[in-house]
Amino acid sequence: MTWLDILILLVRCLVLALASATLFAYFTLFERRLLAKFQHRIGPNRAGYIPLPGGKKLFGGWLQPAADAVKLFLKEDVVPAMADKWVYIMAPGFAVVPALIIWVAIPLGTWPDGMGGNWLHYAPIDVGVLYLLAVTSIGVYGIAIAGWASNNKYSMIGGVRASAQVISYELALGFAILAVVMQNSTFRTEEIVTSQGLIWNIIPQFLGFIIFLIASTAEVVRSPFDLVEAEQELVGGYNTEYGSMKFALFFMSEYIKLIAMNAIAVTLFLGGGNFPGIDTLVAAIKTSNGDTIAYAVQGALTLGAFLLKTTALSFLSVWVRASVPRVRYDQLMHLGWKVLLPLGLFNVVMTAVFGVLFPADSLIAKIIMCVVGVIVVVIVSATATPKHAKRGVTLVNPSAGN
Amino acid sequence: MDLLLFGIPALVAIVGAIAMLLSRNAVHSALYLLLNFAAISVLYLLLQAPFLFATQLIIYAGAIIVLFLFVVMLLGAERDEQTPHANPWQNRGAIVGGVLLLVELALLYVNNPGTIPIAANLDDGFAAPTEIAKALFTTHLLPFEIASFVLLTALIGVVVLHQRRS
Numbered sequence: 001m002t003w004l005d006i007l008i009l010l011v012r013c014l015v016l017a018l019a020s021a022t023l024f025a026y027f028t029l030f031e032r033r034l035l036a037k038f039q040h041r042i043g044p045n046r047a048g049y050i051p052l053p054g055g056k057k058l059f060g061g062w063l064q065p066a067a068d069a070v071k072l073f074l075k076e077d078v079v080p081a082m083a084d085k086w087v088y089i090m091a092p093g094f095a096v097v098p099a100l101i102i103w104v105a106i107p108l109g110t111w112p113d114g115m116g117g118n119w120l121h122y123a124p125i126d127v128g129v130l131y132l133l134a135v136t137s138i139g140v141y142g143i144a145i146a147g148w149a150s151n152n153k154y155s156m157i158g159g160v161r162a163s164a165q166v167i168s169y170e171l172a173l174g175f176a177i178l179a180v181v182m183q184n185s186t187f188r189t190e191e192i193v194t195s196q197g198l199i200w201n202i203i204p205q206f207l208g209f210i211i212f213l214i215a216s217t218a219e220v221v222r223s224p225f226d227l228v229e230a231e232q233e234l235v236g237g238y239n240t241e242y243g244s245m246k247f248a249l250f251f252m253s254e255y256i257k258l259i260a261m262n263a264i265a266v267t268l269f270l271g272g273g274n275f276p277g278i279d280t281l282v283a284a285i286k287t288s289n290g291d292t293i294a295y296a297v298q299g300a301l302t303l304g305a306f307l308l309k310t311t312a313l314s315f316l317s318v319w320v321r322a323s324v325p326r327v328r329y330d331q332l333m334h335l336g337w338k339v340l341l342p343l344g345l346f347n348v349v350m351t352a353v354f355g356v357l358f359p360a361d362s363l364i365a366k367i368i369m370c371v372v373g374v375i376v377v378v379i380v381s382a383t384a385t386p387k388h389a390k391r392g393v394t395l396v397n398p399s400a401g402n
Numbered sequence: 403m404d405l406l407l408f409g410i411p412a413l414v415a416i417v418g419a420i421a422m423l424l425s426r427n428a429v430h431s432a433l434y435l436l437l438n439f440a441a442i443s444v445l446y447l448l449l450q451a452p453f454l455f456a457t458q459l460i461i462y463a464g465a466i467i468v469l470f471l472f473v474v475m476l477l478g479a480e481r482d483e484q485t486p487h488a489n490p491w492q493n494r495g496a497i498v499g500g501v502l503l504l505v506e507l508a509l510l511y512v513n514n515p516g517t518i519p520i521a522a523n524l525d526d527g528f529a530a531p532t533e534i535a536k537a538l539f540t541t542h543l544l545p546f547e548i549a550s551f552v553l554l555t556a557l558i559g560v561v562v563l564h565q566r567r568s
Protein backbone atom coordinates (compact mmCIF):
# COMPACT_ATOMS: atom_id res chain seq x y z
CA MET A 1 0.00 0.00 0.00
CA THR A 2 1.60 3.21 -1.14
CA TRP A 3 1.04 6.72 0.15
CA LEU A 4 -1.21 7.41 -2.81
CA ASP A 5 -3.52 4.54 -1.82
CA ILE A 6 -3.70 5.85 1.73
CA LEU A 7 -4.46 9.35 0.45
CA ILE A 8 -7.25 8.04 -1.78
CA LEU A 9 -8.65 6.07 1.15
CA LEU A 10 -8.59 9.16 3.37
CA VAL A 11 -10.41 11.23 0.74
CA ARG A 12 -13.02 8.50 0.31
CA CYS A 13 -13.56 8.33 4.08
CA LEU A 14 -13.96 12.11 4.22
CA VAL A 15 -16.51 11.96 1.41
CA LEU A 16 -18.43 9.23 3.25
CA ALA A 17 -18.47 11.18 6.53
CA LEU A 18 -19.60 14.37 4.82
CA ALA A 19 -22.22 12.48 2.83
CA SER A 20 -23.71 10.89 5.93
CA ALA A 21 -23.73 14.27 7.71
CA THR A 22 -25.55 15.82 4.75
CA LEU A 23 -27.95 12.91 4.68
CA PHE A 24 -28.63 13.54 8.36
CA ALA A 25 -29.27 17.24 7.80
CA TYR A 26 -31.78 16.65 5.06
CA PHE A 27 -33.36 13.74 6.87
CA THR A 28 -34.29 16.09 9.71
CA LEU A 29 -35.96 18.41 7.19
CA PHE A 30 -37.69 15.43 5.53
CA GLU A 31 -38.95 14.26 8.91
CA ARG A 32 -40.14 17.65 10.08
CA ARG A 33 -42.02 18.35 6.88
CA LEU A 34 -43.58 14.90 6.85
CA LEU A 35 -44.53 15.00 10.53
CA ALA A 36 -46.16 18.36 9.89
CA LYS A 37 -48.15 16.88 7.01
CA PHE A 38 -49.21 13.96 9.19
CA GLN A 39 -50.41 16.40 11.85
CA HIS A 40 -52.10 18.90 9.51
CA ARG A 41 -49.43 21.53 10.02
CA ILE A 42 -47.15 23.20 7.50
CA GLY A 43 -43.73 22.66 8.98
CA PRO A 44 -40.51 24.58 8.29
CA ASN A 45 -41.08 26.14 4.85
CA ARG A 46 -39.35 29.51 5.06
CA ALA A 47 -35.55 29.32 5.19
CA GLY A 48 -34.29 29.53 1.64
CA TYR A 49 -36.50 29.20 -1.42
CA ILE A 50 -36.41 29.88 -5.11
CA PRO A 51 -38.95 32.60 -5.94
CA LEU A 52 -41.09 31.85 -8.95
CA PRO A 53 -43.23 34.32 -10.89
CA GLY A 54 -46.70 34.66 -9.45
CA GLY A 55 -45.61 34.62 -5.82
CA LYS A 56 -44.94 30.87 -5.78
CA LYS A 57 -42.01 29.58 -3.73
CA LEU A 58 -40.04 26.55 -4.79
CA PHE A 59 -38.13 24.26 -2.38
CA GLY A 60 -39.24 26.23 0.67
CA GLY A 61 -37.25 25.29 3.75
CA TRP A 62 -34.24 23.70 2.10
CA LEU A 63 -31.87 25.90 4.14
CA GLN A 64 -33.58 24.98 7.42
CA PRO A 65 -30.89 22.38 8.39
CA ALA A 66 -28.19 25.03 7.90
CA ALA A 67 -30.14 27.45 10.07
CA ASP A 68 -30.47 24.79 12.78
CA ALA A 69 -26.74 24.07 12.65
CA VAL A 70 -25.83 27.76 12.92
CA LYS A 71 -28.21 28.16 15.85
CA LEU A 72 -26.63 25.23 17.70
CA PHE A 73 -23.09 26.44 16.93
CA LEU A 74 -23.79 29.81 18.48
CA LYS A 75 -25.15 28.43 21.76
CA GLU A 76 -22.95 28.60 24.83
CA ASP A 77 -21.08 25.37 25.51
CA VAL A 78 -21.54 24.52 29.19
CA VAL A 79 -20.09 21.72 31.28
CA PRO A 80 -22.15 21.19 34.46
CA ALA A 81 -20.12 21.81 37.60
CA MET A 82 -20.83 18.43 39.17
CA ALA A 83 -20.42 16.44 35.96
CA ASP A 84 -17.62 13.97 35.45
CA LYS A 85 -15.79 16.28 33.08
CA TRP A 86 -13.82 13.92 30.85
CA VAL A 87 -16.51 11.32 30.47
CA TYR A 88 -19.02 14.10 29.84
CA ILE A 89 -16.90 15.46 27.01
CA MET A 90 -16.12 12.04 25.58
CA ALA A 91 -19.72 10.82 25.46
CA PRO A 92 -20.79 12.63 22.24
CA GLY A 93 -17.73 11.18 20.53
CA PHE A 94 -18.68 7.71 21.71
CA ALA A 95 -22.08 8.28 20.15
CA VAL A 96 -20.92 9.68 16.82
CA VAL A 97 -18.04 7.35 15.96
CA PRO A 98 -20.10 4.10 15.70
CA ALA A 99 -22.76 5.94 13.70
CA LEU A 100 -20.13 6.97 11.14
CA ILE A 101 -17.97 3.84 10.94
CA ILE A 102 -20.92 1.51 10.46
CA TRP A 103 -21.23 2.75 6.86
CA VAL A 104 -17.97 1.22 5.65
CA ALA A 105 -19.34 -2.34 5.61
CA ILE A 106 -22.55 -1.47 3.77
CA PRO A 107 -22.32 -1.84 -0.02
CA LEU A 108 -23.87 1.42 -1.22
CA GLY A 109 -23.95 0.25 -4.82
CA THR A 110 -21.71 -1.31 -7.45
CA TRP A 111 -19.13 0.87 -9.18
CA PRO A 112 -16.26 -1.46 -10.18
CA ASP A 113 -12.91 0.34 -10.20
CA GLY A 114 -11.56 -2.04 -12.83
CA MET A 115 -9.15 -3.73 -10.43
CA GLY A 116 -11.59 -6.00 -8.63
CA GLY A 117 -12.62 -3.31 -6.16
CA ASN A 118 -15.78 -1.33 -5.74
CA TRP A 119 -15.77 2.42 -5.19
CA LEU A 120 -19.09 2.29 -3.36
CA HIS A 121 -18.16 -0.44 -0.88
CA TYR A 122 -15.44 0.75 1.46
CA ALA A 123 -14.53 -2.38 3.43
CA PRO A 124 -15.42 -5.72 1.80
CA ILE A 125 -14.48 -7.76 4.88
CA ASP A 126 -15.33 -11.44 5.20
CA VAL A 127 -17.36 -10.95 8.38
CA GLY A 128 -19.18 -7.83 7.19
CA VAL A 129 -22.48 -8.78 8.83
CA LEU A 130 -20.80 -9.39 12.19
CA TYR A 131 -19.03 -6.04 11.87
CA LEU A 132 -22.41 -4.37 11.47
CA LEU A 133 -23.68 -6.14 14.60
CA ALA A 134 -20.54 -5.24 16.56
CA VAL A 135 -20.75 -1.55 15.71
CA THR A 136 -24.48 -1.47 16.45
CA SER A 137 -23.90 -2.99 19.85
CA ILE A 138 -21.23 -0.49 20.88
CA GLY A 139 -23.48 2.38 19.79
CA VAL A 140 -25.20 2.40 23.19
CA TYR A 141 -22.10 3.61 25.07
CA GLY A 142 -22.57 7.20 24.03
CA ILE A 143 -26.05 7.30 25.55
CA ALA A 144 -25.22 5.26 28.66
CA ILE A 145 -22.12 7.20 29.72
CA ALA A 146 -23.67 10.54 28.78
CA GLY A 147 -26.48 9.75 31.18
CA TRP A 148 -24.07 8.79 33.91
CA ALA A 149 -21.56 11.60 33.45
CA SER A 150 -24.17 14.38 33.54
CA ASN A 151 -24.79 13.72 37.23
CA ASN A 152 -28.49 14.31 36.83
CA LYS A 153 -31.31 12.00 37.89
CA TYR A 154 -33.19 12.24 34.62
CA SER A 155 -30.10 11.74 32.49
CA MET A 156 -29.13 8.75 34.60
CA ILE A 157 -32.55 7.10 34.20
CA GLY A 158 -32.27 7.69 30.47
CA GLY A 159 -28.87 6.03 30.37
CA VAL A 160 -30.02 3.03 32.43
CA ARG A 161 -33.07 2.57 30.23
CA ALA A 162 -30.92 2.79 27.11
CA SER A 163 -28.52 0.06 28.17
CA ALA A 164 -31.30 -2.31 29.26
CA GLN A 165 -33.29 -1.74 26.09
CA VAL A 166 -30.42 -2.11 23.67
CA ILE A 167 -29.23 -5.35 25.28
CA SER A 168 -32.77 -6.75 25.17
CA TYR A 169 -33.34 -6.06 21.49
CA GLU A 170 -29.86 -7.00 20.33
CA LEU A 171 -30.80 -10.69 20.58
CA ALA A 172 -33.85 -10.40 18.34
CA LEU A 173 -31.83 -8.27 15.91
CA GLY A 174 -29.07 -10.87 15.87
CA PHE A 175 -31.52 -13.69 15.16
CA ALA A 176 -33.13 -11.78 12.31
CA ILE A 177 -29.70 -11.18 10.76
CA LEU A 178 -28.62 -14.78 11.41
CA ALA A 179 -31.54 -16.09 9.37
CA VAL A 180 -30.43 -13.90 6.45
CA VAL A 181 -26.89 -15.22 6.78
CA MET A 182 -28.27 -18.77 6.67
CA GLN A 183 -30.49 -17.97 3.70
CA ASN A 184 -27.58 -16.66 1.63
CA SER A 185 -24.91 -18.77 3.37
CA THR A 186 -22.36 -15.95 3.58
CA PHE A 187 -21.18 -13.31 6.05
CA ARG A 188 -20.13 -10.94 3.27
CA THR A 189 -22.56 -8.07 2.78
CA GLU A 190 -21.79 -7.71 -0.93
CA GLU A 191 -22.39 -11.42 -1.53
CA ILE A 192 -25.69 -11.17 0.31
CA VAL A 193 -26.67 -8.37 -2.07
CA THR A 194 -25.62 -10.20 -5.25
CA SER A 195 -27.13 -13.54 -4.22
CA GLN A 196 -30.53 -11.92 -3.75
CA GLY A 197 -30.92 -11.33 -7.48
CA LEU A 198 -34.46 -10.35 -8.34
CA ILE A 199 -36.19 -12.23 -5.53
CA TRP A 200 -35.12 -10.14 -2.59
CA ASN A 201 -34.68 -11.60 0.84
CA ILE A 202 -37.87 -9.96 2.03
CA ILE A 203 -39.81 -12.78 0.32
CA PRO A 204 -38.27 -15.82 2.03
CA GLN A 205 -37.40 -13.81 5.14
CA PHE A 206 -40.60 -11.84 5.57
CA LEU A 207 -40.77 -12.73 9.25
CA GLY A 208 -37.11 -11.80 9.67
CA PHE A 209 -37.72 -8.46 7.97
CA ILE A 210 -40.53 -7.57 10.38
CA ILE A 211 -38.40 -8.61 13.37
CA PHE A 212 -35.48 -6.60 12.03
CA LEU A 213 -37.58 -3.48 11.50
CA ILE A 214 -38.99 -3.54 15.05
CA ALA A 215 -35.72 -4.52 16.73
CA SER A 216 -33.69 -1.96 14.79
CA THR A 217 -36.13 0.79 15.73
CA ALA A 218 -35.69 -0.19 19.36
CA GLU A 219 -31.93 -0.50 18.94
CA VAL A 220 -31.60 3.11 17.80
CA VAL A 221 -34.04 4.14 20.61
CA ARG A 222 -36.42 5.82 18.22
CA SER A 223 -40.11 6.40 18.70
CA PRO A 224 -42.20 4.38 19.67
CA PHE A 225 -39.34 2.92 21.71
CA ASP A 226 -37.84 6.25 22.78
CA LEU A 227 -38.25 5.77 26.53
CA VAL A 228 -34.65 6.87 26.78
CA GLU A 229 -35.60 10.47 26.09
CA ALA A 230 -39.29 10.42 27.00
CA GLU A 231 -39.68 14.16 27.36
CA GLN A 232 -42.84 13.97 29.47
CA GLU A 233 -41.03 11.93 32.13
CA LEU A 234 -37.33 12.67 31.78
CA VAL A 235 -37.07 16.25 30.43
CA GLY A 236 -34.76 15.16 27.62
CA GLY A 237 -33.36 11.91 28.96
CA TYR A 238 -29.66 11.30 28.55
CA ASN A 239 -29.03 14.59 26.73
CA THR A 240 -30.75 16.86 29.27
CA GLU A 241 -27.48 18.43 30.39
CA TYR A 242 -25.98 18.77 26.93
CA GLY A 243 -26.12 21.89 24.85
CA SER A 244 -24.59 23.51 21.81
CA MET A 245 -22.55 21.28 19.51
CA LYS A 246 -22.41 18.42 22.00
CA PHE A 247 -26.16 18.15 21.83
CA ALA A 248 -25.97 18.47 18.05
CA LEU A 249 -23.58 15.50 17.96
CA PHE A 250 -26.05 13.34 19.90
CA PHE A 251 -28.84 14.48 17.62
CA MET A 252 -26.75 13.70 14.59
CA SER A 253 -25.64 10.27 15.77
CA GLU A 254 -29.22 9.30 16.53
CA TYR A 255 -30.39 10.14 13.03
CA ILE A 256 -27.35 8.72 11.25
CA LYS A 257 -27.82 5.48 13.19
CA LEU A 258 -31.44 5.38 12.08
CA ILE A 259 -30.53 5.93 8.43
CA ALA A 260 -27.74 3.35 8.72
CA MET A 261 -30.19 0.83 10.16
CA ASN A 262 -32.52 1.44 7.25
CA ALA A 263 -29.56 1.05 4.89
CA ILE A 264 -28.69 -2.27 6.56
CA ALA A 265 -32.31 -3.40 6.16
CA VAL A 266 -32.10 -2.50 2.47
CA THR A 267 -28.83 -4.43 2.14
CA LEU A 268 -30.03 -7.54 3.94
CA PHE A 269 -33.66 -7.73 2.88
CA LEU A 270 -34.38 -5.44 -0.06
CA GLY A 271 -31.60 -6.32 -2.45
CA GLY A 272 -29.24 -3.38 -1.84
CA GLY A 273 -28.49 -1.66 -5.13
CA ASN A 274 -30.27 -4.33 -7.21
CA PHE A 275 -33.13 -3.15 -9.33
CA PRO A 276 -34.80 -4.84 -12.30
CA GLY A 277 -33.36 -3.59 -15.58
CA ILE A 278 -30.07 -2.11 -14.36
CA ASP A 279 -28.02 -5.12 -15.48
CA THR A 280 -29.38 -5.17 -19.04
CA LEU A 281 -28.93 -1.40 -19.39
CA VAL A 282 -25.33 -1.58 -18.16
CA ALA A 283 -24.57 -4.47 -20.51
CA ALA A 284 -25.97 -2.45 -23.43
CA ILE A 285 -23.85 0.60 -22.52
CA LYS A 286 -20.78 -1.60 -22.12
CA THR A 287 -21.00 -2.80 -25.72
CA SER A 288 -21.63 0.68 -27.15
CA ASN A 289 -19.56 3.03 -24.93
CA GLY A 290 -16.88 0.92 -23.25
CA ASP A 291 -16.22 -0.22 -19.71
CA THR A 292 -15.46 3.04 -17.89
CA ILE A 293 -18.70 4.78 -18.78
CA ALA A 294 -20.69 1.60 -18.19
CA TYR A 295 -19.16 1.23 -14.72
CA ALA A 296 -19.93 4.85 -13.87
CA VAL A 297 -23.53 4.49 -15.04
CA GLN A 298 -23.85 1.26 -13.07
CA GLY A 299 -22.49 3.01 -9.98
CA ALA A 300 -24.91 5.92 -10.32
CA LEU A 301 -27.92 3.68 -10.96
CA THR A 302 -27.22 1.20 -8.14
CA LEU A 303 -26.51 4.04 -5.72
CA GLY A 304 -29.75 5.65 -6.82
CA ALA A 305 -31.71 2.42 -6.29
CA PHE A 306 -30.09 1.98 -2.88
CA LEU A 307 -30.93 5.53 -1.80
CA LEU A 308 -34.47 5.17 -3.13
CA LYS A 309 -35.09 2.07 -1.04
CA THR A 310 -33.45 3.67 2.02
CA THR A 311 -35.67 6.72 1.59
CA ALA A 312 -38.73 4.49 1.39
CA LEU A 313 -37.80 2.82 4.68
CA SER A 314 -37.01 6.21 6.22
CA PHE A 315 -40.48 7.36 5.23
CA LEU A 316 -41.80 4.30 7.04
CA SER A 317 -39.83 5.33 10.14
CA VAL A 318 -41.36 8.82 10.07
CA TRP A 319 -44.78 7.33 9.48
CA VAL A 320 -44.40 5.04 12.50
CA ARG A 321 -43.22 7.95 14.62
CA ALA A 322 -46.27 9.97 13.61
CA SER A 323 -48.79 7.18 14.24
CA VAL A 324 -47.69 4.91 17.10
CA PRO A 325 -47.68 6.18 20.70
CA ARG A 326 -44.74 5.42 22.96
CA VAL A 327 -44.82 1.97 24.56
CA ARG A 328 -44.81 1.42 28.31
CA TYR A 329 -41.68 -0.08 29.86
CA ASP A 330 -43.27 -3.46 30.64
CA GLN A 331 -44.65 -3.60 27.09
CA LEU A 332 -41.15 -2.91 25.79
CA MET A 333 -39.66 -5.80 27.72
CA HIS A 334 -42.62 -8.08 26.90
CA LEU A 335 -42.23 -7.38 23.19
CA GLY A 336 -38.48 -7.87 23.20
CA TRP A 337 -38.15 -11.01 25.28
CA LYS A 338 -41.45 -12.83 24.93
CA VAL A 339 -42.46 -12.01 21.38
CA LEU A 340 -39.53 -11.04 19.18
CA LEU A 341 -36.97 -13.44 20.65
CA PRO A 342 -39.12 -16.61 20.22
CA LEU A 343 -40.17 -15.39 16.77
CA GLY A 344 -36.54 -14.90 15.83
CA LEU A 345 -35.69 -18.42 17.02
CA PHE A 346 -38.66 -19.78 15.07
CA ASN A 347 -37.46 -17.97 11.96
CA VAL A 348 -33.94 -19.38 12.31
CA VAL A 349 -35.32 -22.91 12.73
CA MET A 350 -37.65 -22.46 9.77
CA THR A 351 -34.81 -21.20 7.58
CA ALA A 352 -32.67 -24.17 8.59
CA VAL A 353 -35.44 -26.71 7.91
CA PHE A 354 -36.26 -25.24 4.51
CA GLY A 355 -32.58 -25.02 3.67
CA VAL A 356 -32.24 -28.77 4.26
CA LEU A 357 -35.52 -29.86 2.68
CA PHE A 358 -35.30 -27.86 -0.54
CA PRO A 359 -32.41 -27.34 -2.96
CA ALA A 360 -30.67 -23.97 -2.84
CA ASP A 361 -32.52 -21.12 -4.55
CA SER A 362 -35.75 -23.07 -4.77
CA LEU A 363 -38.57 -20.70 -5.65
CA ILE A 364 -41.24 -22.89 -4.04
CA ALA A 365 -39.39 -22.89 -0.72
CA LYS A 366 -39.16 -19.08 -0.80
CA ILE A 367 -42.86 -18.70 -1.48
CA ILE A 368 -43.83 -21.17 1.26
CA MET A 369 -41.54 -19.35 3.70
CA CYS A 370 -43.14 -16.05 2.77
CA VAL A 371 -46.64 -17.44 3.34
CA VAL A 372 -45.65 -18.97 6.68
CA GLY A 373 -44.05 -15.67 7.67
CA VAL A 374 -47.16 -13.65 6.84
CA ILE A 375 -49.42 -16.09 8.73
CA VAL A 376 -47.15 -16.04 11.79
CA VAL A 377 -46.97 -12.22 11.80
CA VAL A 378 -50.76 -11.95 11.55
CA ILE A 379 -51.41 -14.50 14.32
CA VAL A 380 -48.78 -13.08 16.68
CA SER A 381 -49.78 -9.45 16.20
CA ALA A 382 -53.39 -10.38 16.91
CA THR A 383 -52.72 -12.40 20.05
CA ALA A 384 -49.46 -11.35 21.66
CA THR A 385 -50.43 -8.08 23.32
CA PRO A 386 -50.05 -8.17 27.11
CA LYS A 387 -53.60 -8.55 28.43
CA HIS A 388 -53.19 -6.61 31.65
CA ALA A 389 -50.71 -4.10 32.89
CA LYS A 390 -48.50 -5.74 35.46
CA ARG A 391 -49.05 -5.12 39.11
CA GLY A 392 -47.39 -1.90 40.25
CA VAL A 393 -47.38 -0.09 36.93
CA THR A 394 -51.11 0.64 36.71
CA LEU A 395 -51.27 4.40 36.98
CA VAL A 396 -55.04 4.81 37.27
CA ASN A 397 -56.80 3.22 40.21
CA PRO A 398 -59.95 1.59 38.76
CA SER A 399 -61.76 1.49 42.14
CA ALA A 400 -61.46 5.25 42.63
CA GLY A 401 -64.46 5.90 40.41
CA ASN A 402 -64.48 8.35 37.56
CA MET B 403 5.95 -1.20 10.71
CA ASP B 404 4.89 -4.65 12.00
CA LEU B 405 6.31 -3.90 15.42
CA LEU B 406 4.51 -0.56 15.49
CA LEU B 407 1.21 -2.14 14.46
CA PHE B 408 1.55 -4.71 17.20
CA GLY B 409 3.05 -2.41 19.79
CA ILE B 410 0.39 0.29 19.85
CA PRO B 411 -2.62 -1.95 20.57
CA ALA B 412 -0.56 -4.07 22.97
CA LEU B 413 0.51 -0.97 24.90
CA VAL B 414 -3.05 0.37 24.90
CA ALA B 415 -4.30 -2.98 26.22
CA ILE B 416 -1.77 -2.99 29.07
CA VAL B 417 -2.40 0.65 29.96
CA GLY B 418 -6.14 0.04 29.90
CA ALA B 419 -5.81 -2.99 32.19
CA ILE B 420 -3.61 -1.16 34.71
CA ALA B 421 -5.80 1.93 34.67
CA MET B 422 -8.85 -0.27 35.22
CA LEU B 423 -7.25 -1.73 38.35
CA LEU B 424 -6.09 1.60 39.74
CA SER B 425 -9.23 3.60 39.00
CA ARG B 426 -11.30 4.47 42.08
CA ASN B 427 -14.51 4.93 40.12
CA ALA B 428 -16.40 1.86 38.89
CA VAL B 429 -17.66 3.53 35.71
CA HIS B 430 -14.13 4.67 34.83
CA SER B 431 -12.94 1.12 35.46
CA ALA B 432 -15.58 -0.23 33.08
CA LEU B 433 -14.54 2.27 30.41
CA TYR B 434 -10.86 1.33 30.80
CA LEU B 435 -11.86 -2.32 30.50
CA LEU B 436 -13.66 -1.38 27.29
CA LEU B 437 -10.43 0.19 26.03
CA ASN B 438 -8.57 -3.00 26.92
CA PHE B 439 -11.09 -5.21 25.08
CA ALA B 440 -11.02 -2.94 22.04
CA ALA B 441 -7.21 -3.12 21.91
CA ILE B 442 -7.34 -6.90 22.20
CA SER B 443 -9.84 -7.09 19.38
CA VAL B 444 -7.40 -5.11 17.24
CA LEU B 445 -4.75 -7.70 18.12
CA TYR B 446 -7.09 -10.43 16.84
CA LEU B 447 -7.40 -8.47 13.62
CA LEU B 448 -3.60 -8.38 13.32
CA LEU B 449 -3.60 -12.18 13.72
CA GLN B 450 -5.78 -12.46 10.59
CA ALA B 451 -8.79 -13.48 12.66
CA PRO B 452 -11.57 -11.02 11.81
CA PHE B 453 -14.21 -13.41 13.12
CA LEU B 454 -12.68 -13.30 16.60
CA PHE B 455 -12.37 -9.51 16.27
CA ALA B 456 -16.09 -9.18 15.60
CA THR B 457 -17.19 -11.62 18.29
CA GLN B 458 -14.87 -9.99 20.84
CA LEU B 459 -16.53 -6.67 20.12
CA ILE B 460 -20.09 -8.05 20.07
CA ILE B 461 -19.84 -10.13 23.23
CA TYR B 462 -17.39 -8.33 25.49
CA ALA B 463 -17.69 -4.72 24.40
CA GLY B 464 -21.29 -4.85 23.23
CA ALA B 465 -22.91 -6.97 25.91
CA ILE B 466 -20.80 -7.64 28.99
CA ILE B 467 -19.49 -4.14 29.69
CA VAL B 468 -22.88 -2.64 28.89
CA LEU B 469 -24.28 -4.95 31.58
CA PHE B 470 -21.51 -3.85 33.99
CA LEU B 471 -22.39 -0.23 33.32
CA PHE B 472 -26.09 -0.99 33.70
CA VAL B 473 -25.61 -2.63 37.10
CA VAL B 474 -23.24 0.04 38.37
CA MET B 475 -25.57 2.82 37.26
CA LEU B 476 -28.67 1.06 38.58
CA LEU B 477 -27.16 0.52 42.02
CA GLY B 478 -25.37 3.85 42.09
CA ALA B 479 -22.23 2.02 43.18
CA GLU B 480 -19.62 4.08 41.37
CA ARG B 481 -17.64 5.06 44.44
CA ASP B 482 -15.19 2.68 45.97
CA GLU B 483 -16.24 2.10 49.57
CA GLN B 484 -13.29 1.79 51.90
CA THR B 485 -14.21 -1.55 53.39
CA PRO B 486 -11.45 -3.58 55.04
CA HIS B 487 -10.41 -6.49 52.88
CA ALA B 488 -11.86 -9.82 53.89
CA ASN B 489 -8.48 -11.40 53.37
CA PRO B 490 -5.55 -9.14 54.34
CA TRP B 491 -3.12 -11.35 52.41
CA GLN B 492 -4.94 -10.95 49.12
CA ASN B 493 -2.98 -7.94 47.83
CA ARG B 494 0.39 -9.24 48.89
CA GLY B 495 -0.36 -12.68 47.46
CA ALA B 496 -1.39 -11.16 44.15
CA ILE B 497 1.80 -9.12 43.94
CA VAL B 498 3.98 -12.15 44.71
CA GLY B 499 2.11 -14.25 42.15
CA GLY B 500 2.44 -11.55 39.50
CA VAL B 501 6.18 -11.18 40.11
CA LEU B 502 6.60 -14.97 39.92
CA LEU B 503 4.83 -15.05 36.55
CA LEU B 504 7.01 -12.22 35.21
CA VAL B 505 10.17 -14.03 36.36
CA GLU B 506 8.96 -17.21 34.69
CA LEU B 507 8.31 -15.32 31.47
CA ALA B 508 11.76 -13.75 31.53
CA LEU B 509 13.41 -17.11 32.25
CA LEU B 510 11.57 -18.72 29.35
CA TYR B 511 12.69 -15.95 27.05
CA VAL B 512 16.33 -16.04 28.22
CA ASN B 513 16.61 -19.81 28.05
CA ASN B 514 15.06 -20.18 24.58
CA PRO B 515 16.41 -17.28 22.52
CA GLY B 516 14.93 -17.24 19.07
CA THR B 517 12.93 -20.44 19.42
CA ILE B 518 9.71 -18.94 20.72
CA PRO B 519 7.10 -19.74 18.08
CA ILE B 520 5.33 -16.94 16.30
CA ALA B 521 1.77 -16.62 17.56
CA ALA B 522 0.05 -17.14 14.23
CA ASN B 523 1.95 -18.25 11.18
CA LEU B 524 -0.90 -20.03 9.47
CA ASP B 525 -2.61 -19.77 6.13
CA ASP B 526 -4.90 -16.88 5.33
CA GLY B 527 -8.39 -17.78 6.38
CA PHE B 528 -7.45 -20.24 9.09
CA ALA B 529 -9.76 -18.26 11.37
CA ALA B 530 -12.55 -17.85 8.84
CA PRO B 531 -16.05 -18.43 10.27
CA THR B 532 -16.38 -21.77 8.44
CA GLU B 533 -13.06 -23.05 9.80
CA ILE B 534 -13.97 -22.06 13.35
CA ALA B 535 -17.36 -23.73 12.99
CA LYS B 536 -15.72 -26.91 11.69
CA ALA B 537 -13.31 -26.98 14.61
CA LEU B 538 -16.05 -26.32 17.16
CA PHE B 539 -18.40 -28.98 15.83
CA THR B 540 -15.84 -31.73 15.11
CA THR B 541 -12.53 -31.60 17.01
CA HIS B 542 -13.68 -29.59 20.00
CA LEU B 543 -17.29 -30.74 20.17
CA LEU B 544 -17.11 -32.02 23.74
CA PRO B 545 -15.60 -28.86 25.33
CA PHE B 546 -18.04 -26.79 23.29
CA GLU B 547 -21.02 -28.75 24.58
CA ILE B 548 -19.70 -28.65 28.15
CA ALA B 549 -19.33 -24.87 27.95
CA SER B 550 -22.89 -24.52 26.68
CA PHE B 551 -24.03 -26.81 29.50
CA VAL B 552 -22.37 -24.55 32.08
CA LEU B 553 -24.13 -21.55 30.58
CA LEU B 554 -27.45 -23.40 30.61
CA THR B 555 -26.92 -24.23 34.29
CA ALA B 556 -26.46 -20.55 35.07
CA LEU B 557 -29.61 -19.71 33.15
CA ILE B 558 -31.68 -22.34 35.01
CA GLY B 559 -30.21 -21.09 38.28
CA VAL B 560 -31.51 -17.58 37.55
CA VAL B 561 -35.00 -18.93 36.86
CA VAL B 562 -35.01 -21.03 40.03
CA LEU B 563 -33.84 -18.15 42.21
CA HIS B 564 -36.46 -15.88 40.71
CA GLN B 565 -39.22 -18.44 41.35
CA ARG B 566 -38.19 -18.90 44.97
CA ARG B 567 -38.44 -15.20 45.75
CA SER B 568 -41.96 -14.67 44.45
